[in-house]
Amino acid sequence: MMDSQIETQGIVIVGEDICEQVISRADAFAAVEQVFAAMARGDAYNFPVVREAIGHADALYGFKSGFDRAGLVLGLKAGGYWPGNAAKGLTNHQSTVCLFDPDTGRLSALVGGNYLTALRTAASSSVSIAHLARKDARVLGMVGAGHQSTFQLRAAAEQRDFEKVVAWNPHPEMLPRLQAVADELGLAFEGVSPEELGAQADVIITITSAFEPLIMADWIRPGTHIACMGTDTKGKQEVDPALLARARVFTDEVAQSVSIGEAQHAVAQGLIGEGDITPVGAVINGDHAGRDSQDAITLFDGTGVGLQDLAVASVAARLARERGLGEVVRLG
Secondary structure: HHHHHHHHEEEEOOHHHHHHHHHHHHHHHHHHHHHHHHHHHEEEOOOOOOOOOOOOOOOOOEEEEEEOOOEEEEEEEEEEEEOOOOOOOOEEEEEEEEEOOOHHHHHHEEEEOOOHHHHHHHHHHHHHHHOOOOOOOOEEEEEEEOHHHHHHHHHOOOOOOOOEEEEEEEOOOHHHHHHHHHHHHHHHEOOHHHHHHHOOOOEEEOOOOOOEEEEHHHHHHOEEEEEOOOOOOOOOEOOOHHHHOOOOEEEOOHHHEEEEEHHHHHOOOOOOOOHEEEEHHHHOOOOOOOOOOOOOOOEOOOOOOOHHHHHHHHHHHHHHHHHHOOOEOOOO
16 A cells, blocks of 8 residues: 555544444454465464453453464454453453554554454354364354353354254353344254253354363264364363364464463373364365364364454454544544
């Protein structure tokens, strides 16, 4: 982009409400799928994550950033997790994405990151379902019923012809949130125990903030696909490490998977090694077969990478500009 064009466009500020207006689940799916593919080809890379407990409000705060050379998207997401926000009527995850012109380094957009974080996380698991789950999957298992769970359910339902949702949450009073979405989608719904969930589900999504295994390896049937979407910090854990030893393991980024993702525990116990984990982008690109049998257990370790945020934010910024939405601030 020429410098004169940047001056004309200025910085577009895209608030949360506009993000919800302009970007769809299909947009998010395409953006995340494309950036995973670019990562696997070596055309896009994430920079080291900064994530710290700030010593105030029990908050975790940090930065995720990267550059997609194929899509020409450069930027960072700043934000984190404030556990007391729900009591204030706010979402616990708060973030903002800053996008820069890769040709000049000048700021091009500020994009609200809260809605997009939920949307891109759901897109990530749905990409894994599209490429790894059995085609005849009919029962979706949901572990967790927090804010992001409804995004996960809606996105997953678009990838297979599910007929039923089985769900478990440590606080069962939150399950009606998921049931309302299942009802809206015309899917049967049942609240079950974690063990029964494993016995019924063809696809399982875990989306919790747990620090201990909630799903054990022995509960999972052959042919199941599991998307572990909650573990993004050292110490967090959602499933039995032995499950990763049984499964074909895929991830968004191997380096994050073994350090802060679900695989950290299986790797630490020597059950699997880094070489046993495949970037899902390799499956998207056709360089890896992915699921190699109907009976294989596949597991996607969705750690959440900065490039996902940048990919969906760049789409939101572009659509906002095209539709004349958002506030444009001229550069000095």
